[in-house]
Amino acid sequence: MVSAISESRASSASSGAPGPAVSSASAAPFARSVWRRGAARLAAAVLLPGLLAVGTLAGAGTAAADDVPQHLGGASATLDGLKTFGGAVLHTAGEDQELPAGLFEMTVEGGGTLKTYCIDIHNPTQAQAKYQETPWAQTSLGANDDAGRIRWILEHSYPQVDDLAHLAAVAKTGPLTDQTAAAGTQVAIWRFSDGADVDASDPAAEKLADWLEKNARDTPEPAASLTLDSAAVSGRAGERLGPVTVRTNADRVTVTPPVDVGVADVASAAGVKITDKAGKEVTTATNGSQLFFDVPAGADDGTASLAVQATTSVPVGRAFAGVTRSQTQILAGSSDSTVSATATATWAASGAIPAISAAKNCARSGVDVTVANEGDAEFTFELAGDEHAVAPGESRTVTVPVVEDQPYEFAVNGPDGLTKTFKGVLDCRTTGTAPPPDEQITTQLGTDSEGAATAGLTDNLAETGSSSATPLIAGIAIALVALGGAAIFLLRKRKPTPPTD
Template identity: 60%
Template sequence: MISSFSAPFTRRRGAVRLAAGTLVSGLVVAAVVSTAGTAVADGTAQSQGGATATIGGLKTYGAAVIHDDSGDQTVSAGLFEMSVEGGGTLQTYCVDLHNPTQKDAKYHEAPWSGTSLGVNKNAGRIRWILQNSYPQVNDLATLAKKAGIVGGLTEQDAAAGTQVAIWRYSDGADVDAVDPQAERLADYLQNSARDVAEPRASLTLEGAAVSGRPGELLGPVTVRTDASAVTVAPPLDAAISGVRIVGKDGKDVTSATDGSQLFFDVPADAAAGSAELTVQASTTVPVGRAFTSESRSQTQILAGSSESTVSATATATWAAKGAIPALSAAKNCAGSGLDITAANQGDEAFTFDLMGIEHSIPAGTSRTVTIPLQEDQAYDFTINGPQGTGTRFTGVLDCHTQGDGSALTTQTLAEPSPATVGGASATGTNLATTGSSDATPLIAGTAIGLVVIGGAVLLLVGRKENGAQG
């Protein structure tokens, strides 16, 4: 069951107490502007930027055996391949052994905090394995020598051994590679792994939701990239809307670097409305970036990237008076929920109802609340703004691997269609996977829902009193 609801805006004043409880070769920025009118959802604001790709299945793999209370089961173990929207190819390993891989699932680059890696103390060791094994190390003779393997490694052995070592840290799995060479590699990688920091996003924008009054510079929106220089284009409809993308000096921006601040320059006579800024680049995505799907397809981690298209978006909302909210969201696996940040740069409180609870963001302040969610729970809701626009948040909370000993349903890819080992999906939607269960809940029963309306508790996790957004 997917919970869907809209949070209406109300104009009641007074605060309501919350219930306790990457190498870039080029980049383009464009803006889409909408004015106030009938309520519209201006998109999902929880994406934090990066690559978007479609999974294509296992391409280089061997076999592994998982030992658990239900007995020994053979699974495929190796590298997946993804096709990036806009161009590019990614290679990934699985870090979510007991969930299925859905056919043609769309994946988004994500921070570790929004995945099981965010609550896994060994996540850094997984990144070390990725940096020190196949395909990052494609000299297999050298890799075999480091691992003390006599007789060399095939690509299939290297992929299987690497995946097995990753599973031991990502899922705490009792798993062995079938091939002796692959097993020796897995043991070497597991024993040698050291903690390595999470890589930053291939491309992201800090301050991705801003608000203010017409005639002001709305921002800043800060570019984060490894490029020495990036290119910034003006809004596509700048001649009609008059909205410009400028620097802090008010001059049109034609190039930017890491740390550059961008602003929406909105004409003083503009009607209440909003604009969306899209930043796009060609980049190599850093090894170790997580990739998640909203279709409950198993979480992946990046092992290799070609030059690929990546993007990030930012939104601006403006009005001459009243509440002027800016809304954004991010999954919070440590907090078992979704963090929603609401900033209000208007002259009135922004008050809205969410799941039967009324909330108020005083003028000139920003607050973050965590909506508690169950694991594997889908959500879909819209918070309406005072100018007749709405911000929609959709997704699935997928924060934990399911190392509970449940039976696995595994498949081995045989191009062009998968052959099953140990069972088949009733829907036929699972690709060759590295271990999954048909019993994996899409949502854990109708009693879970988004949160029981009227009984939900929103936890105030941050309160930032300030006079200006940024």
């Protein structure tokens, strides 16, 4: 087991650092292709894009900690289905297979709507799958040299460009409809996300796809709508623990006062305040703000968390990964939507004081578990069958290998009953291979306000787009809090800018 795990040491200044970045082009909810593979589709675990350690630490009590899965921040949403689409033909293994191509829609937890294209043509989606905003590095986009061209396509085509007459004139396609524009855009994206040999069924859509493919330029990954630089911090009672740095495109975020997540002492967060570097208590923050947990001297050993939230438009080109196995999506348009992020602090008067976090590491096909120790004694823990130790003031990252597209579960076990359990599914690569010829490509239809299937392609469509694993997945997926409300979908309206050579 030792040879299967890689470690790296860092100074205390880098405690809680996330693992290597990974691209977000490995799932394709827009052209949801589902092949009937029964139990093989069971994605029975929850994806934890950025796990935050919670509960009591080794010196704070003997109770085992409950894991509270959270991602690195941003929007969380539920897939509503394929809403605006046309037809396409996938050429693979000597077979021509028809499939739908176009825009999916998602409903954001807390309010808002997203429109997305898929970026993994061979991977199925699940009905009402949960998705989270995810860095490219934690998806297939991280290893895709053409990821930036996909973003260029999103910015220069439908729905970002909703003047279809102008788009048709620039691309010389002939008349375009919403459906053919969406199909042509999705086809062009698949050529870069999957290297797929795919054509749009409609001649105008095919011309649009060719024009987008030819003119696409490398464009940087957009910044997150909201994230925190540190997922977990630790230190002694009587100190300000941090910093936790806010990164957001929102004008301002609200800061929720500390919430206790300790198991041994439910009152351990009493008296803890969120402050700036100077010690002034804060309830709002802006991009670049540094937040600290101000823990009173003499406070009982414990753990607490803070949350930040804002309403903003999620940047076009952000990736959305499934909480369970489901095609990865890439954002094509956003209304004003609720975004949030969470950080955790652990404190004690003396002894080892660990801060534990985890993040997917697509570059190493595993999950990075980072343990920082801000105490005055060595912290020892067991992970994946091996013993590890972190000296005071140091940080260690252990990469636990996991199998692509398969559920994983492992725990960090420390002294005095400390346990942090991490569960998820690693989805870092596009499937890249076609289904057997006897398996049918299907899609997920959206529904209107009365629950009726939306209009679209009628050949070879599944009833709901879900696999037989859907009930099990729904039963074990994380419960995301739906705060309600729906924002009016506001897509930026502009004309495409002709590319320059």
